[in-house]
Amino acid sequence: MCTGSGHRETPRRGTAGSGEGIGFDSLRQTILPAPRPPPPAPAAQQADRRSRGILQGTFAMPSAPQRFPIVAICLAWIAAGQLRAADQTPPAAATKLADFTRWVIAADYARDNSLLVTAGGESLLYRPGDVVVWNAADGARLGDLAGHPTAVWAVKVSSDGKLTATAGYDGLVKLWDLPARSSKHDLKKHKGWVRSLDFSPDGTKLATAGEDGTVVIWDTATGAEVKTVAAHAGAATCVAFSRDGTTLASGGSDKLVKLWEAATGAEKGKLEGHGDALWTIVYSTDGSKLATAGVDRTVKIWTTSDAKEFASLSGHKDWVTSAAFSPDGSRLTTGSLDGAVKLWDVAAKGEQEGPEPMKSSVWSVGFTPDGKSIFVGTHAGGRLVPTPAAKLLPPPPPPPAPPAQPQTAALVPSEFKSAAGAAGTIAADGTVTVGGNRAKDTYTLKAAVPAGAAVKAFKLDVLPDPSLPQQGPGRADNGNFVLSTFSVAFGNPGAADTPNVLKFAAVKADFDQGGEFVVAGAIDDNPATGWGIAGGAGKEHTATFELPPDAKIQAGAPLVFTLDHQYPDGLHSIGKFRISILQEPAPAQP
Known part of the structure; x- marks a missing residue:
């Protein structure tokens, strides 16, 4: 568990x-x-x-x-x-598990189903912790393992039922003689809290994972440290031995699952795919599968033979805190802060009908050794729920398709004119490079709307170039420009004149220099303002000029673009640019 x-x-x-x-x-x-x-x-x-x-x-x-x-x-x-x-x-009041209402953050059964050991305390963090031993048959409280001054987050029972190990917020790992209910070893190595632990299948080794990013392997007979592995860049949050004892799997806050040679501590591989910190890790009974889950709310199942992802299961609405395979390995149960206890069909990679959601956040889940019940630990105690019959739920509906994106079509101007006599070269892709005389200048370009859907916006890309000062995209000595006005006039398809001047609904840019030189200054009819990019020289930048909803520009319509530069020094004109149109997305194909 x-x-x-x-x-x-x-x-x-x-x-x-x-x-x-x-x-x-x-x-x-x-x-x-x-x-x-x-x-x-x-x-x-x-x-x-x-x-x-x-x-x-x-x-x-x-x-x-x-x-x-x-x-x-x-x-x-x-x-x-x-x-x-x-x-x-x-802590001493509840004599039955059903009456126990303190935090149960972790729990584990003895393999013979005689005992249940729970770990938690008065809080999740720094208030007194407790470890309680219960009779698995009737839930009677058999005794306590006292020794942790703060919350206990991890507990495991060895396969022979002779040992139990506990750890938590205080950073102390304790090894107990379970039948005698007595402390055997205090294991001190980790710096900070210890989040997870697991016995090797033969019970001779114990692995622990903690805040300091290490996984420590201990000799359970002597309490001696066998090996310390610098496992994760950040905290090591969960650890598990493979069923044959040869491999250790660990998860961390670095979003990685790592595999280690248990005997040497050498790294064997890593499993990538989680989007946030790992919280729980567990091998299936036959060792063929490894399940991982955590903060990203997904549950992943991996095949251990090739370390490949077998399934990615979604459905939890909050962090997944615990996972456990059924004794026969055919099912997986997971618990989450969302209060849900879910069941999954491993082979079908789908969700099964599960128990009713808890009324509080779930911290620990696990099958009883006979698989007939699931123990659920919450911050309001623990309870056994019957394992529902295997019934696969319908798959969830696919997520809605992302909204279609506008299509971009570059315009290739048929004509470029400079009021100040600068020279403009038009490339085959519509890029315009300006050279020659530098002065206050107005560029005029002619083009036509290509075939396609309705026009939504015009996009102006200003482009760096080695021929420009500081690589541009402006012609000023610092690579800047100030676009005082950007305007577009259009006419009817096939006509030569362009009597209609657009009034833009909005304009946005990936970068502007602020103050009087924000991108909105290019459409405010004020020659003292304009779009500038000081601090962003030498890079490509984009401004998008959006049309109002009622603007209708048809395919083939003539266009006249005016780019006016009125900055007083006469140097701040654009040196290289490209104009495109954004069209309505193409209709979806049936």
Whole structure:
């Protein structure tokens, strides 16, 4: 069973939003895009809204340039110095799993289905943590493994049921004698929190992944460090042994899944495709598949024989915190902060009918060893839900097609004139290069609308060239220009005159220098303003002049373009440019 996740944060009491974290040097907090609606609700649901009113933040880690997205609890809780839910039971009060209402961030079953071990605490972060051992048959509380002063984010039981390992926000990895409920080793190596851990199949090794970006392999008999792997540029957030124990798979905040030789720590390969930090990683029972998921809300399944992507599953509306294969490997369950517990048909690569959504964010999911139930850990406790019968859901409808883009057609002017006597050369693609006399100047160009759909806009590309000062695109000594006016007149198809002068609806540019020389100055009828690009010399820039909706310019219509340059020094004219039209998108083919 894969564990949930957590994040390091040390808030200052009484100061909303302030905080300094070990390993982090800044915090940006923004509200999650889809907060849950605010109708009155029982205390547990109100607590859930606080954790889902949970803020999305990013901490910059000094060890790497990446920014690792994490969950920070809402500012009200931070200001109060508390992260506990209002209706949580005191740690010793619940004698049955059904009555336990504290955070369950991770959980794992003993292979013989006799015991369930849960990990979590009073909060997701810095308040007291707990590890509880339960009777898997009746949910009776058998005992606690005390030793973590803060939230516990990871727990695993060895295959023989003799050991359990825990880790979390305090950065301490603890190895326990599970039957005796006693501490065996304290494993100290990581700098910062530890997010994930896993036993080797034979139980002789333990792998841990943490904030410092390392994966550490330990000898479970002695507690000695066997190997430390510098695994990720940023935090190492999840780790799993392959079923034969020869490979370690790890995921990190760098969006990568990496594969390692378990014996030597040598890198075997990497799996790319996730769009954000990894959160959970798990091998199928037969070892043929590897599932990964995280902040980008997608679940990916990879074939281990060739390290190729087998399936990419979407449907969660928030971060995927946990994943687990069924005992026979035919199904995958995933849990998310959106409260959903989903089931997937591995072979069909599709979603199955799943359990009812939880009323709070899900941090841990896993099948019972017999596959008949799914354990779900939330911040309001844990519960067993029956595994639904395998029923494949209809595939989701395909996403809507992106809006069609306007078609661009370059105009090849039939004539270029310069009022100041400059020379203009027209290339076959319509590009105009201007040389000769520099002065206040007005360029006049003639062209015609080509065949095609209705004209939506005119596009002016100003182009760099080695022959221009500072490579242009302007003729001024610094490569700049000031286009005081851009205007277009048009006529009827086949006619020679152009009596109609366009009034543009809007104009936009990829760059302008600001002040009096924004691109809007080219259509404001004020010769003292105009489009300039100081600070952007030597690069191509584009201005788009949009027509009003009622403007109708037909194919074959004559066009006259006027580019006026009235900057006082007489040097700021355009040196190289091209004019195109943007036409309505072509109709979709049946």
